Amino acid sequence: MSVRLENITYKIGAQPIVRGASTLIKSGHLTVIIGPNGAGKSTLVKLICGEITPNSGAIFLNDTALSLLDLKAQARIRSVMTQSTSMAFDFTVRDILELSWSKGSFSSFQARMCGLAEKNEVRHLLYQNFRTLSGGEQQRVLFTRALLQIDEPSTSRDDQYLFLDEPTAHLDIKHELHTLQLCREYTCAGLGVVAVLHDLNLAARFADQIILMKSGEIVSQGQTTDVLTAKHLTESYETPIDVLFDAPKNRLFIYT
Amino acid sequence: MTGIDSHISAEITTEKPASHTFKLVVMAFVLALSIGFALITGAVSIDIRAAIHGELSYVQNEVLQNIRAPRVLLAVLTGAILGIAGASLQGLFRNPLADPGLIGVSSGAALGAIAMIVIGEQINMPVALRPYALPIAAIFGAFVVTSLLVTLASHKRTSSVMHILLVGIAINAIAGVGIGIFQYLSDDGQLRTLTFWMMGSLGRSTWTTLIPTMFLIVFSTATLFKSSKDLDIMQLGEPQAQYMGVEVNKLKKKIILSTAIGVGAAVSITGLIGFVGLVVPHITRLLISVRHTPLLIGSGIVGGALLAASDLLARVLMTPAEIPISIITSAVGAPFFLWLVMRIRVQ
Numbered sequence: 001m002s003v004r005l006e007n008i009t010y011k012i013g014a015q016p017i018v019r020g021a022s023t024l025i026k027s028g029h030l031t032v033i034i035g036p037n038g039a040g041k042s043t044l045v046k047l048i049c050g051e052i053t054p055n056s057g058a059i060f061l062n063d064t065a066l067s068l069l070d071l072k073a074q075a076r077i078r079s080v081m082t083q084s085t086s087m088a089f090d091f092t093v094r095d096i097l098e099l100s101w102s103k104g105s106f107s108s109f110q111a112r113m114c115g116l117a118e119k120n121e122v123r124h125l126l127y128q129n130f131r132t133l134s135g136g137e138q139q140r141v142l143f144t145r146a147l148l149q150i151d152e153p154s155t156s157r158d159d160q161y162l163f164l165d166e167p168t169a170h171l172d173i174k175h176e177l178h179t180l181q182l183c184r185e186y187t188c189a190g191l192g193v194v195a196v197l198h199d200l201n202l203a204a205r206f207a208d209q210i211i212l213m214k215s216g217e218i219v220s221q222g223q224t225t226d227v228l229t230a231k232h233l234t235e236s237y238e239t240p241i242d243v244l245f246d247a248p249k250n251r252l253f254i255y256t
Numbered sequence: 257m258t259g260i261d262s263h264i265s266a267e268i269t270t271e272k273p274a275s276h277t278f279k280l281v282v283m284a285f286v287l288a289l290s291i292g293f294a295l296i297t298g299a300v301s302i303d304i305r306a307a308i309h310g311e312l313s314y315v316q317n318e319v320l321q322n323i324r325a326p327r328v329l330l331a332v333l334t335g336a337i338l339g340i341a342g343a344s345l346q347g348l349f350r351n352p353l354a355d356p357g358l359i360g361v362s363s364g365a366a367l368g369a370i371a372m373i374v375i376g377e378q379i380n381m382p383v384a385l386r387p388y389a390l391p392i393a394a395i396f397g398a399f400v401v402t403s404l405l406v407t408l409a410s411h412k413r414t415s416s417v418m419h420i421l422l423v424g425i426a427i428n429a430i431a432g433v434g435i436g437i438f439q440y441l442s443d444d445g446q447l448r449t450l451t452f453w454m455m456g457s458l459g460r461s462t463w464t465t466l467i468p469t470m471f472l473i474v475f476s477t478a479t480l481f482k483s484s485k486d487l488d489i490m491q492l493g494e495p496q497a498q499y500m501g502v503e504v505n506k507l508k509k510k511i512i513l514s515t516a517i518g519v520g521a522a523v524s525i526t527g528l529i530g531f532v533g534l535v536v537p538h539i540t541r542l543l544i545s546v547r548h549t550p551l552l553i554g555s556g557i558v559g560g561a562l563l564a565a566s567d568l569l570a571r572v573l574m575t576p577a578e579i580p581i582s583i584i585t586s587a588v589g590a591p592f593f594l595w596l597v598m599r600i601r602v603q
């Protein structure tokens with residue numbers, strides 16, 4: 001199962017925001033989208049998630065054209081965590097998490113909710129007003145909610161996806177690693193995860209596949225070691241960037 | 257693992273839903289009390305025991321059945337729909353200051369009403385239709401103005417909430433021009449009728465006008481209740497709601513139009529009643545819950561009780577004269593509104 005983009009172009013007025021993007025996002029993989037500010041990373045996620053419609057090109061969700069799926073059907077296939085949310089009223093964390101419940105037994109949903117809340121260290125916040133939480137705590141709550149929207153992944157079901165737009169923006173280093181480790185656990189169970197990240201070392205450490213964007217185009221994509229090269233990064237970010245292979249840790253180390 | 261989870265969930269489920277129900281039952285009891293008080297109190301007082309044993313005089317019976325009962329019922333229905341509509345709109349716009357006036361219901365109804373007051377006399381209409389003329393004109397005005405707002409606001413492919421608010425301000429201003437023109441054209445008698453309509457009164461309630469109004473209010477309430485889960489999800493923001501399967505634009509139309517129908521039906525008889533739609537949802541959020549299912553039910557109950565009590569005040573404060581009800585609701589609501597604005601600014 002996969003999400004497939006074929007030659008996607010999206011313009012605002014005459015200004016192209018995404019140009020001719022084609023890619024294959026596989027289930028069971030952690031795909032990381034990187035690129036400088038204004039590269040079109042968030043727009044690409046919005047296009048795949050159906051918030052905006054491309055001017056040309058086609059998007060397929062598990063081999064079905066996105067335009068043929070209504071919002072409810074899309075919501076069953078993929079879950080999205082946006083960059084931030086501001087609440088107008090005093091919803092508690094629990095109120096927010098329970099929004100992900102749509103069908104099935106409510107008590108088993110609650111059991112899952114508590115388990116995931118525990119894992120993401122928001123269990124103690126369940127009865128707190130969401131608006132009084134710190135940015136990082138809010139982000140962990142929203143991440144938990146996004147996970148709750150999709151079914152418990154299993155190796156027999158590999159048709160669901162999770163999209164995360166800068167999920168670690170407000171997180172401290174511990175929770176940053178924790179969040180991505182949890183994503184890995186889910187990809188191992190068959191879920192497809194797509195994350196927009198700014199931290200290149202995080203991308204190097206966790207990604208199965210990397211999409212590097214610049215000025216609305218995908219300039220390079222594929223295996224981590226193929227995309228994260230000094231040449232690619234220096235050109236894209238217009239800053240001298242070096243890449244080392246950290247042998248003891250068996251991963252790339254990216255620095256300026 | 258599953259053992260631990262089920263243990264945790266058991267501990268959680270016992271905490272909240274039960275207390276919502278309990279609070280709602282308490283509120284319903286308060287509503288019943290205020291209905292009871294409103295029925296027996298007034299210029300003609302009615303003894304409860306005599307009423308139960310059927311020992312009321314002819315006058316008392318007439319007052320209870322044909323004056324007070326429809327009046328109290330209208331107060332409860334109007335308060336309920338204003339509260340429910342206010343809660344739905346605040347949820348939809350994710351704005352604690354939203355109220356039915358915002359989407360043009362009030363100005364539309366006022367425009368329809370004043371048009372009928374000023375030019376109605378020149379129209380030849382059957383006597384049987386006379387009692388319905390003003391309500392029909394008001395509800396028609398409310399519906400037209402609100403539909404115009406929905407059409408204009410959804411002209412752009414995705415209508416953002418801010419866009420709707422701004423269109424609302426413009427539409428209300430345009431309706432204001434129409435109201436002004438009719439006011440200028442009206443004579444002293446018409447102007448007086450209009451002024452009293454604008455200040456609101458539940459005294460115009462009769463069974464003939466109440467029954468159709470009741471149907472419209474029940475219809476719009478049912479539609480709004482069905483949207484309560486979607487309104488909860490809307491709190492995460494429009495894009496997120498869409499990602500979670502909510503047809504946001506359809507939801508907006510559904511809520512705005514059913515609000516217009518319900519509120520339009522109510523104010524077509526009562527005239528404008530200020531601040532109920534704004535204040536009631538806030539009281540209910542504090543007392544019961546921010547989630548829309550209990551919030552909408554609670555707003556209906558609180559709104560009904562509040563308006564029945566306000567109308568009682570309007571009737572007894574200066575018996576046998578009557579204070580226009582909007583003066584009472586505004587006297588309570590406007591300071592509350594100010595407090596709300598100050599509180600939001602501090603945050």
